[in-house]
Amino acid sequence: MESKVYVIGVGLTRIARLYDKGLTDLFAEASLKALEDAGWPEVDAVVVGSMLPSIHNEQSSLASLLAQSLPYTRGKMAVGVEDADNSGLAAVIKGYSLIASGLAKTVLVAGVEKMTEYPSAMAIRALSQACNAQHELFHGATLISLQALLMRLYMNTYGIDRDTMSAWPVLMHSNASENPYAQLRFKVTKEQVASSMMVSDPIRLLDSSPIGDGAAAIVLAASDAAGSRNNAVEIAAVAQASDTVGIAYREDPLRLLAAEKAARTAYEKAGIKARDLDVVELHDTTTILGLLGLEALGLSPRGKAAVMVDEGEFSSKSKPSVNLSGGLKARGHPAGATGVYQAAEIALQLRGDYPGRRAPDPEMGLALGLGGLGSTASIIVMRR
Amino acid sequence: MVRLSISRHWREKGAYYRLEGIECLDCGKRSYPPAPVCPHCGSRNVRRVKLPRTGRLLSYTITYSIPEGFREYAPVMLGLIELDDGTRLVSQLTDTKPEELRENMRVEAVLRRVQVDGEYGLIHYALKFRPHRPGGRKE
Amino acid sequence: MHPEDKTGIVGWGAYVPRYRLKAEEIVRIWGFEKTVPKGLFIIEKAVGGSDEDAVTIGWEAARNALMRAEIDPKEIGAVFFGTESKPYAVKPSATIIAEALGITPVTMASDMEFACRAGSEGLRASIGLVASGMVKYAMTIGADTAQANPGDVLEFTASSGGAAFIVGPREEAAAYFEGSYTYVTDTPDFWRRAHSHYPLHGEGFTGEPAYFNHIINSVKGLFNKLKLTPDDFDYAVFHQPNGKYPLRVGKRLGFPKEKIMPGLVTPWIGNTYNGSALIGLAKVLDQAKPGQRILVAPFGSGAGSDAYSIVVTERVEEKQRLAPMVQEYIDDKVYIDYGLYAKYRGIIRRITG
Missing domain, CATH: 3.40.47.10 (Thiolase/Chalcone synthase)
Structure with missing residues (x-):
């Protein structure tokens, strides 16, 4: 019998090009906020999700290093999780597993990433390690350009035009404009999206998540350790699945198989259907991955997500509301930290104290994290 | 100073130079790059095969956001290519211009420089794809 | 009778890159008198792209020769590569081409150097090896991304391209x-x-x-x-x-x-x-x-x-259509300006790490 697991505290930093802050500064800021929010519990373990510390910071042993910046953690378990740009949610699920299995009672899970330590040509190359190094990156492909292949294929296959695709970034920026932690807190129009700089045709700058630094932390606890904290949010289910790292291996490149499988498992475990979800945070590195994510979760029929967004679905007034944070697109995407932001945002929505746009009285929330182009998927379902 | 691994690229030369992939003796599907197990059905009953050098563009992109080491090829053009036997792969497109690219365009593999390790390191060669040039018969 | 006449060309192939620089563009950039190209009888020249060098050019010419030869690459017992623009000062180029064409590992392979006739020296060596019976087929490749000091009159002509020949028994040859x-x-x-x-x-x-x-x-x-x-x-x-x-x-x-x-x-x-x-x-x-x-x-x-x-020989006609012809490569062209030419040929100094 698995022990139930609760989120009892969250802490976030604003995402930005934070040249004056290092990994330790960001981690400490988010973690101390989360611990304070949780009422300063004693933690049994520190789990850190991060994708690129060995490249951008020449640092392995990251979890132990960062745990040094917290009080009372010496001698405790400290472990790092790397799962490309899905590292954050993978770390949350690692923390969940420690508690569910009885190995720990209280776990601090943090995601942290420094993306701005080198010029962008190097950051692009590093982030692209989420894809197949030997047979995609070798040819100069990047995380974004591979998504551009999918975006063009999607638009041609389903006959979707630029204007319809632009509805996604417009919604994301609108949501982010009210999120105090977001990197891009401004609204955009479809015209601005369509005329923004071409990054990787047909992906434009306003389709694409920005490069930024950030850290997020949550405190997880078993039911006895969660005690009577009245803002505790229950984790109803977690699930993970994988798919090929190369998109050329996939029978249908427009299907995120890992996300579909993880969603099926998570829904079954939580005893819900997709339509029961009130609030969702999903992984939109660019517009196309956001749309494919909606379809993989069963929130839209295949090929229809862009049209549904354009027709006003998935807004703060919809069921479910999707990416009220602004998503990777506008909240930002500090790689390995992103999944912890998502988990924290869902917990805050369910608690009713999210500092940005709120879903109307949500009871059921979900976060979807993807590695690369969906070669790994992590899902966490939370219940109020 | 050498930045790129020597052995990591050297051991892939069958795939990089000759377009070697695998064929599954159980489900019959072919895959590139080569793998110890068929990515489609999971069978270990696979053999290495030389894939056809020609195919068509299923999708393409023109990238202006250039990773370190690829500036001389900018804008980097990439294709999702379906070879004549149905095998798919992602490769760089060469000898073409953004305005020439079309879905279903015929392309052929040609050996080119893919990455050059600075002024003193190795030159890494592999097959890229270019629009089919006129002349001769199709292989 | 001469030993040569036991041998012939069983496959030939050429390759010319797609890009062209007009001679008048060099006149414009370097301030030459405008009749200089006419005096040299040069109208334009082929320029290899950023990702082309003597190896890639030689590979494509050799691949075309193999298509015309219609033989198993493993039957080739020698590969000679003549160039004066070898990508490596030390490290053979012939092995890269031989490997990429599936000729390795049981073959001779070497780079030849004799300015512009290195590839021809490879042809004479190939004839000798085949005539003596030491190998059944031998391949020689001549390819260059020719260099010229920018502004030198040599720049009007120094260009990129190559050709390859597979020498084999006279009975199989398109020409002996x-x-x-x-x-x-x-x-x-x-x-x-x-x-x-x-x-x-x-x-x-x-x-x-x-x-x-x-x-x-x-x-x-x-x-x-x-x-x-x-x-x-x-x-x-x-x-x-x-x-x-x-x-x-x-x-x-x-x-x-x-x-x-x-x-x-x-x-x-x-x-x-x-x-x-x-x-x-x-x-x-x-x-x-x-x-x-x-x-x-x-x-x-x-x-x-x-x-x-x-x-x-009478075999020539059946082989002519098996690979692209030189004239087709000459006709398939894209004009570039001096700036792109300078970039493609690595004439622009930059930090490459």
Whole structure:
């Protein structure tokens, strides 16, 4: 019998090009906020999700290093999780597993990433390690350009035009404009999206998540350790699945198989259907991955997500509301930290104290994290 | 100073130079790059095969956001290519211009420089794809 | 009877990159008097792209030769690669091409250096290996991304391209060798020192004592050896550092312009150095008829010249369409300006890490 697991505290930093802050500064800021929010519990373990510390910071042993910046953690378990740009949610699920299995009672899970330590040509190359190094990156492909292949294929296959695709970034920026932690807190129009700089045709700058630094932390606890904290949010289910790292291996490149499988498992475990979800945070590195994510979760029929967004679905007034944070697109995407932001945002929505746009009285929330182009998927379902 | 691994690229030369992939003796599907197990059905009953050098563009992109080491090829053009036997792969497109690219365009593999390790390191060669040039018969 | 006539060309192939730089663009950039290109009989030259070098050019020419030969690459027992723009000072280029074409591992492979006639030296070596029975097939490749000091008159012609030939038994050949003759001396008309990016040359000295003296001696030597005269030949192909020299040397040897023009490529693609005469030969084979006789005389600075007499067989026509023809490569072109040319040929200094 698995022990139930609760989120009892969250802490976030604003995402930005934070040249004056290092990994330790960001981690400490988010973690101390989360611990304070949780009422300063004693933690049994520190789990850190991060994708690129060995490249951008020449640092392995990251979890132990960062745990040094917290009080009372010496001698405790400290472990790092790397799962490309899905590292954050993978770390949350690692923390969940420690508690569910009885190995720990209280776990601090943090995601942290420094993306701005080198010029962008190097950051692009590093982030692209989420894809197949030997047979995609070798040819100069990047995380974004591979998504551009999918975006063009999607638009041609389903006959979707630029204007319809632009509805996604417009919604994301609108949501982010009210999120105090977001990197891009401004609204955009479809015209601005369509005329923004071409990054990787047909992906434009306003389709694409920005490069930024950030850290997020949550405190997880078993039911006895969660005690009577009245803002505790229950984790109803977690699930993970994988798919090929190369998109050329996939029978249908427009299907995120890992996300579909993880969603099926998570829904079954939580005893819900997709339509029961009130609030969702999903992984939109660019517009196309956001749309494919909606379809993989069963929130839209295949090929229809862009049209549904354009027709006003998935807004703060919809069921479910999707990416009220602004998503990777506008909240930002500090790689390995992103999944912890998502988990924290869902917990805050369910608690009713999210500092940005709120879903109307949500009871059921979900976060979807993807590695690369969906070669790994992590899902966490939370219940109020 | 050498930045790129020597052995990591050297051991892939069958795939990089000759377009070697695998064929599954159980489900019959072919895959590139080569793998110890068929990515489609999971069978270990696979053999290495030389894939056809020609195919068509299923999708393409023109990238202006250039990773370190690829500036001389900018804008980097990439294709999702379906070879004549149905095998798919992602490769760089060469000898073409953004305005020439079309879905279903015929392309052929040609050996080119893919990455050059600075002024003193190795030159890494592999097959890229270019629009089919006129002349001769199709292989 | 000569040992050469047991052997012949079982496959030939050429490759010319797609990009062209007009001679008038070099006039514009470097302030030449505008009739200079006409004096050299050069209209435009082929330029390899950013990702092309002598190896990739040689690979494509060799692949075309293999398509025409229709043999198992593993049957090739020697690969000679002649170039003066080898990508590595130390490390063979021939092995890269041999590996990429599936010829390795049981083969000889080496890079040859003799300015523009290294590939031709490979052809003579191939003939010897096949005639002696040491190997069944041998391949020789001549390819260059020719360098010229920017602003030097050489820049009008120095270009990119290559050709490859597979030598094998006469019975399988599209054309067989009647005989060959080589003439070399130490004549320093053109050179590049070990760490120099560009070659230097003796200007007029590259002409009379070098190009003309060596080609005339090799061709006359061949005529004497085989008891042939210019009238016995249907085509004459010479090394072509510009458009004028091959016409002039042909005239002095007694060849009319009509026999030289079919194999003349430099005015439209430039001097591809090791590819120069060999692309000319490939172009002649693309159009030759059974029974015709071809004279080929490559030249390399330093200096030396080979002369070959080649007789076309009835197999030529079936092979002509098996790979792209030289004329098709010449016609498929994209004009670029000097800026792109400078980028493609690595003339722009930049930090590459």
